[in-house]
Amino acid sequence: MQESTTRSSDGGAPALPLLERQRLHDTVVEHLRKFIVEGMLKPGTRLNERELCETLGISRTPLREALKVLASEGLVVLSPNRGASVYRMSESEIRETFELMSGLEAFSGELACERITAAELAEIKALHYAMLACRVQNDLPGYYSRNQDIHDRINEAARNTVLRQTYQSINRRIMAMRFRSNQKVEKWDRAVHDHEEIVKALEARDGKALAAILRRHLLEKRDAVLQMALDESRSADEAA
Incomplete structure (x- = not known):
């Protein structure tokens, strides 16, 4: 069975197969969660998307998708016009x-x-x-x-x-x-x-x-x- 693929937004070459995209998504979430748990990203820290993309070797799309997952878990706060930051509990x-x-x-x-x-x-x-x-x-x-x-x-x-x-x-x-x-x-x-x-x-x-x-x-x-x-x-x- 062939894996399903999606076209890139500009209509060019196909993007990653859906299965590979899911693996990438899970890996990015796992890495970011580990950074937060082990204190590499401390509570209150503003998250620099460019630096995180360079560290993880990814584009901004999978990063932003992963941040949404972490926001749903209460680990990250997404603020309009301010980007993402690590949540600080009172x-x-x-x-x-x-x-x-x-x-x-x-x-x-x-x-x-x-x-x-x-x-x-x-x-x-x-x-x-x-x-x-x-x-x-x-x-x-x-x-x-x-x-x-x-x-x-x-x-x-x-x-x-x-x-x-x-x-x-x-x-x-x-x-x-x-x-x-x-x-x-x-x-x-x-x-x-x-x-x-x-x-x-x-x-x-x-x-x-x-x-x-x-x-x-x-x-x-x-x-x-x-x-x-x-x-x-x-x-x-x-x-x-």
Whole structure:
């Protein structure tokens, strides 16, 4: 079967096949989301389309399409005549979003303990050990990627479609802050300890224990993020 193609706007050579265009679209969205999560594009940053196009090796059309996706996820703000910027959450938004996420994580844990398979548990344990290796190597991006995979697998194991959709939507908005919450060594090590307890509760199929651990885990991240925001505000005031 041949892939469908579209004509370029000037009626010349065909544009990329639709399948290739979709792959490019997904790749651009993934790269931009990673830039935001890992702090290369910080909250409040105005996005320079020319620089981003050069960095990603793309034209402005796929970039703008990707920005619309990120805007729908609440990661980017599109303003008429001002372009795009990375969304900055207010203190109340941070507090309320993490509180909601703590409940979603806790409910995921309860259901996962009832429904997780042996194979799924084995995959989570493998991710946990890989995550620990990243901690030893001080590899925060690698650690965070596996960390998020673990939380995501627990949510998947809950086998609740509505919970899954809500979880993914809310989690995208705070991924960058979850990443930053581990930048201090003591916070990072505390998170590692929590994950060891998470695996133990999953193995025991102890839904109440896992729900309590996950709820506390997310609320501690909320407190760490709010403290970082306060520290940054104080530093900015002192520098002024």
